[in-house]
Amino acid sequence: MAKVTMTVNGRQVSGHCDDRTLLVQFIRENLGLTGTHVGCDTSQCGACVIHMDGKSVKSCSILAAQAAGSTITTIEGLAADGELHPVQAAFKANHGLQCGFCTPGMVMTAVDMIRRHQGQLDEATVRAELEGNICRCTGYHNIVKAILAAAAEMSGARVAAE
Amino acid sequence: MGVEGIGARVARKEDKRFLTGKGRYTDDMSVPGMKYAVFVRSPHAHAKILKVDASAAKDMPGVIDVLDGKQILADGIGNLICGWMIHSKDGSPMKMGAWRPLAHETVRYVGDAVAIVVADSVAEARDAAEAVVVDYQELPVVIDASKALEAGQPQLHPEAPNNLIFDWQIGDESETDKAIATAAHVTEVTIHNNRLSPNPMEPRAALGIYDAGDDHYTCYTTSQNPHVARLVMSAFYNVAPENKLRVIAPDVGGGFGSKIYIYPEEIVCLWASKRTGVPVKWTSDRTEAFLTDAHGRDHVSTVKMAFDANNRIIGLKVDTIANLGAYMSLFSSAVPTYLYATLLSGQYDIPAIHANVRTVYTNTAPVDAYRGAGRPEATYLLERTMETAARELGVSPAELRRVNFIRSFPHQTPVIMNYDAGDYEASLNAAMQAADWNGFAARKAEADRRGMKRGIGMSCYIEACGIAPSAAVGSLGAGVGLWESAEVRVNAVGTIEVLTGSHSHGQGHETTFAQLVADRFGVPIDSVNIVHGDTDKVQMGMGTYGSRSGAVGMSAVVKALDKVEAKAKKIAAHLMEADESDIVIENGELKVAGTDKAVPWFQMALAAYTAHNLPAGMEPGLKEGAFYDPANFTFPAGCYICEVEVDPDTGRTKIVQFVAADDFGNIINPMIVEGQVHGGIAQGIGQALLEGVHYDPSGQLLTASYMDYAMPRADDLPSFQVSTSNTPCPNNPLGIKGCGEAGAIGSPPALINAITDAIGNNALTMPATPQKVWAAAHAAK
Numbered sequence: 001m002a003k004v005t006m007t008v009n010g011r012q013v014s015g016h017c018d019d020r021t022l023l024v025q026f027i028r029e030n031l032g033l034t035g036t037h038v039g040c041d042t043s044q045c046g047a048c049v050i051h052m053d054g055k056s057v058k059s060c061s062i063l064a065a066q067a068a069g070s071t072i073t074t075i076e077g078l079a080a081d082g083e084l085h086p087v088q089a090a091f092k093a094n095h096g097l098q099c100g101f102c103t104p105g106m107v108m109t110a111v112d113m114i115r116r117h118q119g120q121l122d123e124a125t126v127r128a129e130l131e132g133n134i135c136r137c138t139g140y141h142n143i144v145k146a147i148l149a150a151a152a153e154m155s156g157a158r159v160a161a162e
Numbered sequence: 163m164g165v166e167g168i169g170a171r172v173a174r175k176e177d178k179r180f181l182t183g184k185g186r187y188t189d190d191m192s193v194p195g196m197k198y199a200v201f202v203r204s205p206h207a208h209a210k211i212l213k214v215d216a217s218a219a220k221d222m223p224g225v226i227d228v229l230d231g232k233q234i235l236a237d238g239i240g241n242l243i244c245g246w247m248i249h250s251k252d253g254s255p256m257k258m259g260a261w262r263p264l265a266h267e268t269v270r271y272v273g274d275a276v277a278i279v280v281a282d283s284v285a286e287a288r289d290a291a292e293a294v295v296v297d298y299q300e301l302p303v304v305i306d307a308s309k310a311l312e313a314g315q316p317q318l319h320p321e322a323p324n325n326l327i328f329d330w331q332i333g334d335e336s337e338t339d340k341a342i343a344t345a346a347h348v349t350e351v352t353i354h355n356n357r358l359s360p361n362p363m364e365p366r367a368a369l370g371i372y373d374a375g376d377d378h379y380t381c382y383t384t385s386q387n388p389h390v391a392r393l394v395m396s397a398f399y400n401v402a403p404e405n406k407l408r409v410i411a412p413d414v415g416g417g418f419g420s421k422i423y424i425y426p427e428e429i430v431c432l433w434a435s436k437r438t439g440v441p442v443k444w445t446s447d448r449t450e451a452f453l454t455d456a457h458g459r460d461h462v463s464t465v466k467m468a469f470d471a472n473n474r475i476i477g478l479k480v481d482t483i484a485n486l487g488a489y490m491s492l493f494s495s496a497v498p499t500y501l502y503a504t505l506l507s508g509q510y511d512i513p514a515i516h517a518n519v520r521t522v523y524t525n526t527a528p529v530d531a532y533r534g535a536g537r538p539e540a541t542y543l544l545e546r547t548m549e550t551a552a553r554e555l556g557v558s559p560a561e562l563r564r565v566n567f568i569r570s571f572p573h574q575t576p577v578i579m580n581y582d583a584g585d586y587e588a589s590l591n592a593a594m595q596a597a598d599w600n601g602f603a604a605r606k607a608e609a610d611r612r613g614m615k616r617g618i619g620m621s622c623y624i625e626a627c628g629i630a631p632s633a634a635v636g637s638l639g640a641g642v643g644l645w646e647s648a649e650v651r652v653n654a655v656g657t658i659e660v661l662t663g664s665h666s667h668g669q670g671h672e673t674t675f676a677q678l679v680a681d682r683f684g685v686p687i688d689s690v691n692i693v694h695g696d697t698d699k700v701q702m703g704m705g706t707y708g709s710r711s712g713a714v715g716m717s718a719v720v721k722a723l724d725k726v727e728a729k730a731k732k733i734a735a736h737l738m739e740a741d742e743s744d745i746v747i748e749n750g751e752l753k754v755a756g757t758d759k760a761v762p763w764f765q766m767a768l769a770a771y772t773a774h775n776l777p778a779g780m781e782p783g784l785k786e787g788a789f790y791d792p793a794n795f796t797f798p799a800g801c802y803i804c805e806v807e808v809d810p811d812t813g814r815t816k817i818v819q820f821v822a823a824d825d826f827g828n829i830i831n832p833m834i835v836e837g838q839v840h841g842g843i844a845q846g847i848g849q850a851l852l853e854g855v856h857y858d859p860s861g862q863l864l865t866a867s868y869m870d871y872a873m874p875r876a877d878d879l880p881s882f883q884v885s886t887s888n889t890p891c892p893n894n895p896l897g898i899k900g901c902g903e904a905g906a907i908g909s910p911p912a913l914i915n916a917i918t919d920a921i922g923n924n925a926l927t928m929p930a931t932p933q934k935v936w937a938a939a940h941a942a943k
Contacts, residue, residue, distance in 0.1 A: 018285060034190035035183015037415075039363045040448040044868035047363060075183035088181040092173050095837045099668030100180025101363040101415030107181065123881065130876035134868065136363050136416050137668045139844030139905075140876040142837060 004068045008033070009077025017064050023057075024048040026064035027074060035075040035104045039134070046133030049105035050074050056112035058132070075104035078111065086157075087111050087150040096146030098137035109133050110147045119155025121148060167681030168896075171833040175687060176672040185413045188367040188382045189445040196369070197226050199431060199444035200287035202277040202294045203453065204269035207305070207525035207861020208316060209298035211267060214277055219293040224286030227438045228294060229430075230277040231266025239263055239433055240399045242426065244490035245641035248328050248499055251518075256328040259319025259523065261489035263399070263426040263433075269298070270318055270488035271525050272861055273453030275426050280438050284445075303861040307485035307522040308462060318488060318523040327486060327521040328495070332503045332577050338516035341477025345468035349551040353543045356928045357460035357485070357855040358848075359871060360532045362667075364415020365446035366455060370431030374439065378406050383428045385411040386421045386665050387705020390642065392697045394424045394492070401432050411695040414667035418845070419531040420455045421667065422707050423492040427454075452866040457855055458532020460485040461498065461539050467547050473555055475510055475566050480517040480543065488523060491530035495521065500578075500638050501536030501626070501708075507575035508544040509586040509622045509799060510566040515576045525861040531707065533845055533906040537625040542928075545621040545911035550924055559915070560594060563622050579626060581797045583889040584825060586622060593620065593801035593823035596883050602805070615808040615939065616818075617920025620801060621912035627900030628713030628796035628891075645791035646710070647703050648718035650679070650726045652784040654771035656764030658685065660722075661693045663703010664715030669902065670834045671711060675719060677830055678896075682723050683730075684749040685763055701787075709900030712830065713796045713891065720895045721788035729784060733769055734761045736777045796891045796899040800824035802843075802908040804916040813936025815851060815917055822884045822908065827891040827899035835901045839884045842905020848874040849906070850913040854929045872929070 005014040008031060015030035027033050027050065036059060039047035043061040050059045051073040078085045084092065087110045097103040113129045114121065121129075126144050135143060166172050179185050202214075216228035242261040249255055265274050277294055281287035302316040309315060310325040318325055342348055369382040379402045385391045388411040395401040395409070414421060427444050435442045446454070461484050468477040484498035503517040534541075552559040564587065573581040594600075602618050609616035629635075632643030649661040660675055676690035693699050706715070727747065734752035735742035744755050753760040769775060773782035803821040808814070822839055829835050852872035856864045865871040890897030910928060917935060918924045923942035926934060 018283075020285060028190075032192075033183065034187075035185070037187075037364070038189075038445075039365070040868050042448070042867045042869050045363065045448075075181075079182050084178070084181060091181055092177040095174070095833045097177060097180055098670070098837060098841065099362070099364065099416040100176075100185045100413065101187065103180050103185075104183050124877075127877040127879075134363065134873050134875060136361055136418070136845070136873070137841045138837060139840035139842075139874075139882065140879055141840040141844075141881055144876065144881065 002065050004064050006067055006069060007071045009073060019065060021064045022060055023062045023064045023067045024059035027059060033074050033076050037101055037104060039102065044134065046105040046109060047102050049108040051108060051112065056109050075108060078107065085111065086154050087114065090146040090150035090153065094142050094146035094149055096138065096143045102133060102135045106133050106135065106143055110150065113147065114151045114154055119151045119158060121151045123148065164681060164684065166677055166687045168677060168830050170677060170831065172673055172677060172687065172831055174670050174673040175676065176670065187364055187413045187415055188369060188384050191369050191382050193371060193441045196441040196443055197280050197282060198284045198287050199434065199442050200279050200284065200291045201275045201427065202279065202291045202296065204272060204274040204276055206269060206298050206300055207272050207303045208301040209269050210301060211265060211269060211276065212297040212299055215295040216277065219279060219290040222286065222290040222293055224282035225290045226280040226440060228277055228279050228290065229434055229437055231262055231264035234264050234430065234433055235262065235266055237433065238400050239429060242424065242489065243398050244495050245492050246496040247639040248330055248495045250328045251331045256495055257322035257326065258490050259321045263429045271527055272863055273450065273527060275430065278430050278434050280434055280442055303525045305524050305526050305857045305859065305861050307483050307524055310522045310524050311520065318525065322523055325523040327490065327523060329520045330499055331516065331518045333516035334514055334576065335516040337514040338477045338479045341514045342466055342468045342479060345476060346471040347469045347555060349467045349547055349554055351465050351547050351550050353463045353465060353546055354927045355459045355461040355539045355542055356849060358458045358532055358853050359452050359855050360418040360420035360455060360458060361873060362416030362418055362420060365448060365451045366421065366425065366427065367445040368428035368431040369441060369443040370435040371441040372432065372435035379432050380408045380410065381428055381432055382410045382412060384414050384421050385409065386414065386417040386667055386707055388665065388695055389663060389697055389703045390705055391424050391428065395429060399429050401429055409697045411665055417667045418533040419458065419535055419707060423456055423530055448868065449866045452871060453863055454527060456491045456528050456530035457487065458529065459539060460529055463543055465543055465547050467551055469551065469555065473557060473562055473565050475512045477514040478506060478512050480506060482517065482519045484519060484521045485524050485526065485529055486521045487526045487528040489528045491528040494528060494530045497531050497536045502540050504578045505537050505540040505624060505626060506544065506577055509568060509624050511568045512576065526857055533842065534903040537903065538907045538910065541621065541623040541907050542911045546914060549619065549915040553924060559620055560590060563590065580794065582794055582892050584797060584799050585887065585889050586799055588887045589799060589801040589823045589825055590622060592885055592887060593803045593821050596823065596885060597803040597805065597819060597821040599803065609807055615810055615920040617808065617916045618803065618805045619912050619915025619919055620803045621908050621915065622801045623904065623908035624797055624799040625903060625907050626795040627709035627798055628792050628894065629708035629710045630795055631793060632791050642704065643791065644704055645789050646714040646718040647701065647787065647789050648722045649785065649787040650719065650722040652726060652767050654768055656767040657689045659691045659693055660719055661700045662715055662719060663700055663705065664711040665695050665706045667706065669706065669711060674830045674834060675716065678716060678719055678723065682727065683747055683763060709902035712898040713894050713900050714790060714792050716896055716898065717792065717894045718788050718790035721790050722786045725786035725788065726784060730766055732777055732780065734766050737761050737766065737769055737775065792894060794893040796827065796893065798824065798826050798899040798901065798904050800904060800908055802912040804912040806916045806920055808917060808920045808935055808939060810939055813932035813939060815930060815935055817847065817880045820880055820882050822882060822905065823887065824901065824904050825887045825889055826901045827888060828897035829886065835886065836884050838901045839905045840882055842903060843882055843909045844874050844879055845906040846909025847879060847913060850910040850928050850930060852878060852929050
């Protein structure tokens with residue numbers, strides 16, 4: 001049992017866990033943040049994507065202990081003051097989700113993707129970037145649409161702000 | 163239609179919770195004292211269990227108990243069953259072998275559950291599961307269905323000699339043989355329909371909670387039909403009587419058929435909760451899902467299609483062997499029979515059809531319905547055969563289909579189904595136009611100049627949805643009725659709850675069912691809540707599969723709304739001293755037509771509950787229920803066109819365009835319908851291009867992770883061009899046909915027809931991997 005401390009969604013949290021505890025288990029079981037999902041055992045599906053120190057990370061591929069001291073954002077921490085993040089809003093407007101299970105990972109991946117590309121995305125790039133996130137419901141059509149719409153909106157807002 | 167009514171493109175009410183991490187799936191559930199289960203599973207595809215020794219495991223840290231097959235047998239928990247009786251053509255009933263929730267004598271596939279370990283944590287349970295020593299005596303294995311029928315092969319169940327479950331037929335064999343004998347041309351093909359793993363992204367899970375104080379069980383589980391789960395667990399598995407068993411299917415992360423069935427794990431978790439005195443939660447990992455979720459498809463068929471001199475089909479003869487795996491899953495017998503062979507007429511006027519189907523036990527995971535269930539197999543068989551015939555006859559694939567289309571309705575096929583409405587030419591024309599079929603030659607020439615092989619293929623599908631008229635399916639062997647129930651509760655302040663026996667696991671019922679109410683009463687959808695998935699809240703229901711929630715589930719809601727509307731009008735008429743026949747409901751008000759008199763909806767509702775001033779003899783309250791039993795199946799149909807480019811150097815197929823033109827009848831929410839089509843097409847493309855379950859000859863599953871089983875990813879797929887036409891279904895009040903499975907049904911043959919067109923070789927099986935396509939392309943040279 002190790003004591004692990006990290007900042008999650010803006011709050012410092014601690015918990016005791018086995019050394020072998022994965023970050024995703026720590027988030028789900030210790031912190032009760034069940035929006036982060038486990039869809040496979042081989043870090044392929046991306047349902048567990050969170051942000052660690054600003055970058056998207058599959059939380060099934062890292063130990064909780066390795067994340068000690070880091071700053072984590074989970075899907076629960078993305079919307080500010082009850083307002084959906086532009087990526088969340090775009091997924092809703094474009095029907096980019098059905099059963100919702102892959103959705104948290106998709107959204108967290110999309111936020112990081114848009115950030116890295118500074119909102120300059122095209123369909124081929126979005127599809128290539130989604131290589132690590134599997135959805136079985138949507139055929140990706142509306143997920144791609146939602147990410148492009150969110151990227152356009154966010155980069156438009158960024159340009160306007162500059 | 164109003165901004166939120168029928169036909170409106172309303173964004174989903176349920177989205178916010180999924181987008182913010184507030185969805186509540188079974189594995190998210192936590193109750194005080196809860197412990198975790200891991201199953202000990204057979205590593206052998208076929209073996210005798212000589213001994214289960216859990217003594218070391220029980221001493222390991224955190225372990226509460228280890229329970230095995232002898233204990234569950236001693237406690238009287240019953241066998242898993244198949245709920246649809248099929249009789250062989252000799253009149254004998256299907257040969258159902260025993261499926262124990264925990265095997266105690268014989269294991270028959272890799273993954274067969276042998277024992278359950280309950281511990282303080284998943285990790286401790288897993289450690290202990292590895293310490294359970296099971297002494298197996300290995301037996302010979304057979305995984306191929308055709309081979310399993312041969313003499314001298316390993317026998318899975320003593321009840322089923324030669325592993326044959328049933329040998330069934332439909333149609334008129336002598337008329338079909340006559341047609342073939344007199345035909346101007348007979349096209350003969352062998353069709354393989356590859357075995358698939360459904361792969362909803364949420365793995366199956368179950369939380370069993372036994373309350374000793376009330377002798378009552380609660381089961382949270384990943385089910386498409388919690389009421390059926392309760393019925394089966396109560397009536398057949400002897401877990402608990404229905405009044406002592408509550409089944410809750412909360413948010414469910416996709417199903418695609420695989421979550422219809424009642425599996426061993428939920429039964430064992432409930433039983434183990436009583437045995438251990440603690441709530442027991444089990445969550446499948448992905449490898450377990452590949453091993454134990456019911457697989458789909460796995461047919462091999464030979465086909466003879468007979469044509470007269472005018473290219474009209476005069477007969478179709480099909481011989482199919484269907485692999486049902488090691489045990490008969492809940493609806494496994496219906497899939498290769500009444501959900502398959504009854505659709506072999508396709509969109510075509512075929513006077514004589516005969517199909518023979520043999521189903522077979524093998525040492526593989528059970529096979530049952532997967533998105534489309536039987537209808538993709540029928541469509542793939544027919545549409546590959548039509549394409550082959552067009553090539554043999556030297557006519558265009560579109561013309562061959564046109565010549566044979568059914569053009570008047572109702573149409574009685576020779577294989578039971580009575581098509582009620584359709585316009586197949588409209589879908590074909592729409593698809594060809596959207597795909598710019600006539601411009602293909604120029605695109606092909608351009609691709610040739612780049613050294614790429616371009617091909618185009620089509621598929622005209624029909625399916626039967628709205629499952630199903632209870633008396634009809636009862637006469638065909640179904641153990642249940644396939645109606646649906648609804649209850650509409652108007653609260654005293656006018657807000658509304660709709661209780662439905664349908665279950666949403668991605669389909670958006672919380673929005674579309676609310677749209678029905680908004681349409682009827684002019685109230686905002688935010689004032690309407692849809693309640694589903696809990697046997698304590700909704701009395702009874704048959705669940706969601708077979709694209710039945712719209713055609714059947716919503717029809718039940720419509721019937722209940724009719725009753726609510728009638729009573730609401732009576733109350734309003736009384737309050738306004740008007741005749742109830744003059745009352746109209748618009749924009750949240752009950753008005754006297756032609757006057758300015760109106761009562762707001764909420765005021766009428768309040769009057770129903772204060773009961774201070776109701777018509778004489780009227781009961782207080784406003785709550786109505788209905789059961790709806792469909793009069794017929796519904797028949798969605800359409801045309802899909804796929805255009806591909808194959809790289810002759812690598813065999814890689816790129817889909818350059820995919821067009822779907824569907825006739826779903828009336829549509830409640832086009833945005834959701836399009837989403838269903840997109841997802842279906844992706845699964846169909848997955849089947850045709852990527853996916854395939856593979857066992858090695860010893861029965862080890864080689865495709866047991868996402869590293870080995872090729873799921874469609876975003877860059878495997880194009881964006882889709884989808885459109886709909888509409889011949890309303892005449893057999894339900896909303897004119898709905900259903901849209902959930904069409905994409906998975908129509909797309910595989912369109913894709914394979916396109917690839918075989920591109921490479922000039924018709925001999926290609928699914929999945930058309932680059933290796934197979936390269937070999938076929940080079941064999942064609």
